[in-house]
Amino acid sequence: MSGRIHIDHFTTLDGVAQAPGGPDEDPDGGFAFGGWQAPLIDATDGAQVSRGIQAMDALLLGRRTYDIFASYWPHQLDGPDGDIARTFDSIPKYVVSRGNPELPWRDSHLLGSDLAAELATLRERHREIHVVGSIDFARTLIAEGLFDQLNLWVYPIVVGRGKRLFPDDGPPTALRLIAAEPASAKGTVLLRYGPTGSVPFTGDMTAG
Numbered sequence: 001m002s003g004r005i006h007i008d009h010f011t012t013l014d015g016v017a018q019a020p021g022g023p024d025e026d027p028d029g030g031f032a033f034g035g036w037q038a039p040l041i042d043a044t045d046g047a048q049v050s051r052g053i054q055a056m057d058a059l060l061l062g063r064r065t066y067d068i069f070a071s072y073w074p075h076q077l078d079g080p081d082g083d084i085a086r087t088f089d090s091i092p093k094y095v096v097s098r099g100n101p102e103l104p105w106r107d108s109h110l111l112g113s114d115l116a117a118e119l120a121t122l123r124e125r126h127r128e129i130h131v132v133g134s135i136d137f138a139r140t141l142i143a144e145g146l147f148d149q150l151n152l153w154v155y156p157i158v159v160g161r162g163k164r165l166f167p168d169d170g171p172p173t174a175l176r177l178i179a180a181e182p183a184s185a186k187g188t189v190l191l192r193y194g195p196t197g198s199v200p201f202t203g204d205m206t207a208g
Helices: 043-055 063-075 082-090 115-125 135-143
Strands: 004-012 058-062 093-096 108-110 128-132 149-155 173-181 188-195
Touching: 004 043, 004 115, 004 135, 004 173, 043 082, 043 149, 058 063, 058 115, 058 135, 063 082, 093 115, 128 135, 135 188
Parallel strands: 004 128, 004 149, 058 093, 058 128, 093 108
Antiparallel strands: 149 188, 173 188
């Protein structure tokens, strides 16, 4: 068995992935547009996200996203998003952190410092592992090629300054498009990418 690691990410058209879910999610840097996704989501992208959640058998999260999830989802088991909450609650949660945090959510586990080795172990243990949000951690996975699929929901909004999955000082990265799917009547697109294993190159458009 060799499981697959998916990165699920929501981004604006100009690449900002900070705080899609709510005003208080991540106000770092004075970010003023927390919750930008809420007015744009509809049944189509909601269903795409739900299918991905139902397919996963493990969550892999950075510390900040874990804290956000742990403070919210265990309290939604009987709410309108109960299906999502119960799935998250029932599967193992693996957390990457430079510290030694308490992990109160049930079936939560802190990974060791050898990320590549830890992920190799998770691939043997699980079928489909999803990274949700976790911008800094997702950057590391992409930079080191430690993922199988990037599921990128691109929303038709431009907000300017904010945290990005691909920052200005990030490493060069090559991806291959697996699929492009309409994700919303409001103009959202779901782009699925895989790593190419190669470094980008330059060319000359005028060459014969």
